[in-house]
Amino acid sequence: xxxxxISKIFQNWVNENYQMVLNLVEKDSDAEFxxxxxxxxxxxxxxxxxxxxxxxxxxxxxxxxxxxxxxxxGDLNEKLPxxxxxxxxxxxxxxxxxxxxxxxxxxxxxxVLKKGGYTIxxxxxxxxxxxxxxxxxxxQPFSTTMGVAKRALGNPFALRAxxxxxxxxxxxxxxxxxxxxxxxxxxxxxxxxxxxxxxxxIEKVIGIGYIPFDGFLSKLLSKIDPRHSHLLxxxxxxx
Numbered sequence: 167x168x169x170x171x172i173s174k175i176f177q178n179w180v181n182e183n184y185q186m187v188l189n190l191v192e193k194d195s196d197a198e199f200x201x202x203x204x205x206x207x208x209x210x211x212x213x214x215x216x217x218x219x220x221x222x223x224x225x226x227x228x229x230x231x232x233x234x235x236x237x238x239x240g241d242l243n244e245k246l247p248x249x250x251x252x253x254x255x256x257x258x259x260x261x262x263x264x265x266x267x268x269x270x271x272x273x274x275x276x277x278v279l280k281k282g283g284y285t286i287x288x289x290x291x292x293x294x295x296x297x298x299x300x301x302x303x304x305x306q307p308f309s310t311t312m313g314v315a316k317r318a319l320g321n322p323f324a325l326r327a328x329x330x331x332x333x334x335x336x337x338x339x340x341x342x343x344x345x346x347x348x349x350x351x352x353x354x355x356x357x358x359x360x361x362x363x364x365x366x367x368i369e370k371v372i373g374i375g376y377i378p379f380d381g382f383l384s385k386l387l388s389k390i391d392p393r394h395s396h397l398l399x400x401x402x403x404x405x
Contacts, residue, residue: 172323172325172377173325174380175375175378175379175384176325176375178380178381178384179374179384182374182375182385183288183374183375183399184209184212186372186399187213187257187259187286187288187399188212190286190370190399190401191213191216191217191255191257191286192255192284193216193217193218194217194218194219194254195217195218196219196221197217197219197221197254198219198221198223198252198253198254198255198280199213199214199217199219199221199222199223199253199254199255199256199257200223200224200225200248200252200255200257201213201222201223201225201256201257202225202242202256202257202258202271202275203225203226203227203242203258203259203260203261204224204225204226204230204237205226206230207224207230207232207235207237210232210235210257211232211234213257214235220234223235223236223237223238223248224236224237225238225239225240225242225246225247226239226240227239227240242261242264242265243265243266243267243271244267244270245270245274246274246275246277246278248278249278250277250278251277251278251279251280251283252278253279253280253283254279254280254283254284255285256275256278256279256283256284256285256286257285257286257287258271258275258285258288258289259286259288260288260289262289262350262352263289263350263351263352264347264348265349265350266349266350268350268352268360269360269363269364272361272363273364276364276365276366276404281405282403282404283403283404284369284402284403284404285366285400285401285402285403285404286399286400286401287361287400287401287402288397288398288399289351289352289357289398290348290351290396290397290398291309291351291352291353291357291373291394291395291396291397291398292307292309292310292351292356293353293354293355293393293394294308294309294375294377294394294395294396294397295376295377295394296308296377296396297309298394300323305320305321305322305323306321307351308321308323308324309348309351311324312347312348313347313348313349314347354373354392354394354398357398358371358400365404366403367403367404367405368400368402369401369402369403370399370400370401371392371398371399371400371401372392372398372399372400373388373389373391373392373393373394373395373396373397373398374396374399375395375396375397376388376391376394376395376396
């Protein structure tokens with residue numbers, strides 16, 4: 167029952183997160199847009215539509231093809247395969263926490279952005295109350311339970327503690343374990359300090375989801391106390 171409730175409100179938070187990212191982009195039909203970790207490109211297309219641009223590039227570890235998107239196979243832990251000042255917008259939607267070389271990624275984001283360009287970063291929050299309570303109990307933080315085995319370990323309430331749902335999912339996980347596992351999850355202040363360190367001006371940091379609440383109360387508490395919200399969205403601009 168508890169896991170079903172948490173799964174339901176988490177999905178609501180995810181939907182809220184998608185909408186918030188779309189709300190943060192700026193209209194610009196000439197914008198060069200990079201989605202760093204674009205997956206199959208479905209959300210990439212929605213972001214591009216909201217921007218109003220058809221100049222869309224994606225980079226993805228598994229590669230791929232999507233109509234209207236130039237998808238390049240690449241590792242976000244390495245230097246980005248683009249020239250300096252190539253993009254007006256760089257979005258990183260739940261990629262940052264999967265990286266082990268996150269400092270290089272942030273500096274590379276700054277390098278490939280044009281002056282006055284901006285990045286939007288959505289990621290998990292290590293300082294979310296759920297993670298704080300888990301640590302108090304001697305458990306692994308919820309955001310870091312995957313990556314050692316085929317199932318989540320170290321926390322009896324992790325949503326994937328029961329294992330992968332089918333053989334196909336297990337196979338994909340083992341082939342891409344480094345991309346599924348969370349290697350460096352940022353706390354609220356670490357996220358801000360890291361982007362400042364590499365030259366960005368921080369414009370907004372927004373919290374999404376406040377355990378164990380849903381709906382209006384979750385949104386209100388996340389706004390009052392984003393430091394302990396479950397998810398974070400940062401918007402930062404190149405000086």
